[in-house]
Every structure is written in C-alpha cells, then in structure tokens.
Amino acid sequence: MQSGRNTKQKQHIVSILKNSDRPLSINEIYNKIINDLPRIAKSTIYRNIDILLDNNLIEKYYFNDSEVFYRYKENRNEHAHFIFCDECKNVYDLPFCPLRELEESIEADGFIIKEHQLQITGICRDCAQNHVN
Ligand SMILES: [Zn+2]
Ligand SMILES: [Zn+2]
Incomplete structure (x- = not known):
C-alpha cells in the first residue's frame, strides 16, 4: 500500500x-x-x-x-542556528537566535513572519590556528 x-x-x-x-x-x-x-x-x-x-x-x-x-x-518551538566551517565542514551551534527582537518589532507593524534564515559561514578556531603556520 x-x-x-x-x-x-x-x-x-x-x-x-x-x-x-x-x-x-x-x-x-x-x-x-x-x-x-x-x-x-x-x-x-x-x-x-x-x-x-x-x-x-x-x-x-x-x-x-x-x-x-x-x-x-x-x-516544535525549538529553533536554532548554526555556523558552518568552510574548511573542515564542521557545524557549530549558535548560542542563541539574534533575530527574535527584530521579529517582534516587525510583527508589531502587522507583518506576519513565517520563518527566517541566518547563514554564518567562515573558518572555525581549529582551522584558523592551522592557518597561522
Ligand atoms: Zn574548521
Ligand atoms: Zn532564528
């Protein structure tokens, strides 16, 4: 079936x-x-x-x-963002969502927000240290 x-x-x-x-x-x-x-x-x-x-x-x-x-x-209320390392491809947790306050002020204007994306990519601390050599 x-x-x-x-x-x-x-x-x-x-x-x-x-x-x-x-x-x-x-x-x-x-x-x-x-x-x-x-x-x-x-x-x-x-x-x-x-x-x-x-x-x-x-x-x-x-x-x-x-x-x-x-x-x-x-x-279902859980919501998190991540930081992606371009070199080792590891994924790190962002400690909190920085967009909540912004969303509240947008919604106060009557806009209904469905979702948001936040993309942070770069080089993690371990990979950055390898660059120093
Ligand atoms: Zn890395
Ligand atoms: Zn968020």
Missing part, C-alpha cells in the same frame, strides 16, 4: 535526522537510508522532507546559497 510505504520511509528519515548530531543534506540522508531501503529514490526523500517541514518536525538551513541541510526538532 502506497501510504504504508510512505510512512516507513518518513520514519526512516526522521530517525536518521534524530540520530545525527548535526544537520544533514539530502545527499547525506540518501547515503544513510540506502543501507536499509536500497531502492529509494532521491525524489521520494525530497517529498518526505517537504511533508516533515510542513508538519514542523524538522528545520531547514541554507549553506552557501545552494546547499540545504535539515535537522530534527526535539520540540
């Missing part, structure tokens, strides 16, 4: 994101999921990701305009 299969795929994607300590790209999700579901198509993953986004179960992040990462949300 179509819907049964979709549920299984969706649960797989959720558990992959849940068990990851950093946001994952579609390719990374794909490379993990084919161990268990070798015949899954990337389009299927995209479709399930869209459903999970609609259900507010995951968050979406942009990196260098073209790369997109997804992260499982422990609860």
Whole structure:
C-alpha cells in the first residue's frame, strides 16, 4: 500500500535526522537510508522532507546559497542556528537566535513572519590556528 510505504520511509528519515548530531543534506540522508531501503529514490526523500517541514518536525538551513541541510526538532518551538566551517565542514551551534527582537518589532507593524534564515559561514578556531603556520 502506497501510504504504508510512505510512512516507513518518513520514519526512516526522521530517525536518521534524530540520530545525527548535526544537520544533514539530502545527499547525506540518501547515503544513510540506502543501507536499509536500497531502492529509494532521491525524489521520494525530497517529498518526505517537504511533508516533515510542513508538519514542523524538522528545520531547514541554507549553506552557501545552494546547499540545504535539515535537522530534527526535539520540540516544535525549538529553533536554532548554526555556523558552518568552510574548511573542515564542521557545524557549530549558535548560542542563541539574534533575530527574535527584530521579529517582534516587525510583527508589531502587522507583518506576519513565517520563518527566517541566518547563514554564518567562515573558518572555525581549529582551522584558523592551522592557518597561522
Ligand atoms: Zn574548521
Ligand atoms: Zn532564528
């Protein structure tokens, strides 16, 4: 049955994101999921990701305009940002969201905000130290 299969795929994607300590790209999700579901198509993953986004179960992040990462949300109000290192590709947590206050003042003007993106990329401390030599 179509819907049964979709549920299984969706649960797989959720558990992959849940068990990851950093946001994952579609390719990374794909490379993990084919161990268990070798015949899954990337389009299927995209479709399930869209459903999970609609259900507010995951968050979406942009990196260098073209790369997109997804992260499982422990609860629906959870909201976080990341710093991406261009060299080692590590992902670091931003300690807080700096846009809340700005959002409140925009909403005070009657604008309804749906989401925001904040992209910070650069060179992490470990990689920066290697540059000094
Ligand atoms: Zn680095
Ligand atoms: Zn934010």
